[in-house]
Amino acid sequence: MRLLIGYEDYPLDPLRALLPGWEVFQSSPAGFAEMADGMDVVTPIAAKVDANLLGKATFGFVQQFGVGLETVDVAAATEAGVWVANLPGDVTGNADAVAEQAILLTLALGRQLDAARQTLRERKWAQPAGRSLSGSTVAIIGLGAIGLATAKRLAGFGVRQLAVRARAELGGPPEVAKVVGVDRLAEVLAEADVVISALTFGEHNRNFFDANAFAAMKPGALFVNVARGGLVDEAALLAALDSGHIAGAGLDVLAVEPADPADPLVNHPRVIATPHVGGVTQQVLFNSMVALTDNVKRYAAGEPLLWTVNQPSQVAQRRPQG
Template sequence: MSGDVNPPAGKAMRVLLSDVAAARHGARIRDAVPDVDLVPVAPDGALPDAAGIEVAFVTRDLFVGGTRHRLNPRFVRFTGLLQAAPALRWVQTFSAGTDMAVYQAMLARGLVLTNSTGASAPAVAQTAVTGLLALARQFPRIAAAQARQAWEPLYAEPEPREVEGQAALILGTGPIGQEIGRLCRAFGLRTLGIRRDAAAGPPPGFDAVAGFAALPDLLPGTDWLILACPLTETTRDLIDADLLARLPPGRHLINVSRGGVVVEADLLAALRSGHLAGAFLDVFGMEPLPPENPFWGLPNVIVSPHSAAASDGLPERVAAIFCDNLRRFRHGEPLRNLARPVA
């Protein structure tokens, strides 16, 4: 799929979007393409006529309150309308990842699907490195002492290790991985990236890169294993007991990618045994994380409710990507950030 599109000239494009997005971004969208007919979808009431809708803009407000396993009724209502839009050809989504079943079904239907790769990179990278620093500075230990109203300075063993000079192995060298690498280097860490095409060399933020086949041999020299890759057939269940065992004792894992990249039972065992000193986990195999899940109670784990991308600046960055693509769509040019089927 090339992303080349050739919409009919001389008629207004019908663009389906939420009522929130229409109010927030409508002026910006019309500045980008004046001859556009915005079709807002409210959370309830009658649905608009789907006839002639060529473009859909899926924004985060439709998804808030749900998860990939428990979809928000607004999201279901909106994407259900897309299924009834016979003229629909292109869907732009707010997320970077498009591995959810609803998006994969769109690709299987033959729709052009574009994501918002890069829009969430600043917030996700800041979250990942905040998690790294919180674990490095033993904040879980401080929080546990605070809950007991206990004054326990960190000068007692084990004292925090200096992060300067430590090695961060980052799976995924896209915009998020690059920003994580840049921030890690600012704190004096060495950064090595894992990417599909190692021959392409290191992108910004990395001292060096290697391919996935080299991962087992690189783990013994790793202090921080940071997951920032998409969920694909290559990465699904990639981090298992064997790879975790190759990390030296006392190392850490950061996951801001997808829960399915890790075999959670193996990760749980490594954390319980103490082989892994700790983990910052923003994503899980099942979300919301069930109350009975043992990750909640581990003192060496920081559980984050899939919020790494949360930022009040994210909607505007997503809208900028959509508006650029909308101009491209109008002029029959290739679109940015084409999504692919999870092979």
């Protein structure tokens, strides 16, 4: 059996140890389609799995390394008889790790970490004056696994928590004082001192945080995005930062990744940006490798798969190859 990982810097030895007898390959996202033909299972990471590739390649299973499937045409995979699965954040620990990153960015923005490090280098003392989380209002936009994990961690900071979710009728955990639907987004944004984006991304909510959303935020609010860069109209965010309406932004994700080092948003003096490392911890990587290989073994053995997002009515008979 053959597995292709769509990331050229991924460490393959741990996967090979967990998949004895398998051939494990890797490619860059750009070279993924060329190498995918002849594989049994593919793990795209950031590579595209589109209808064209699905129509000509031999693989029968797309097992993503993580939650995001925005680069996978799930409908085309279903039509082609190809299974698609991801790794839920509550299985791998990704949700907890990304929630920690959200807290890290929130604290770093509020306490002006970059400015404080600079004043230390300038031999200044007791400045700048940051802001404490205690007593503030924090809005979590999206109450999936990451949003819930973030709410749990915020509870110890003495904040008032609000949340927006697509299905407001599901409510939220006891830590969250108010949960409303997307139709009341502007109302929540206007109350919050900190806005944390934890939405699941799709074409339906591209540029969810647009100029209107930033204008609706309280003057001087902080904005943190640990979900996906496509959720943010980055030109609108840059304008809101330049005007001072948004006091700072913490971004672990950007619309184009890897980010251009010359990107004015990345280099903005009131932005703290990190290179999509929220879920990149030793624990998450290990848990993800174990979960991924367990599901891949299920596929090879013809057993029911876990965490599938589709249900092909007719599975392609040439897959797996053996």
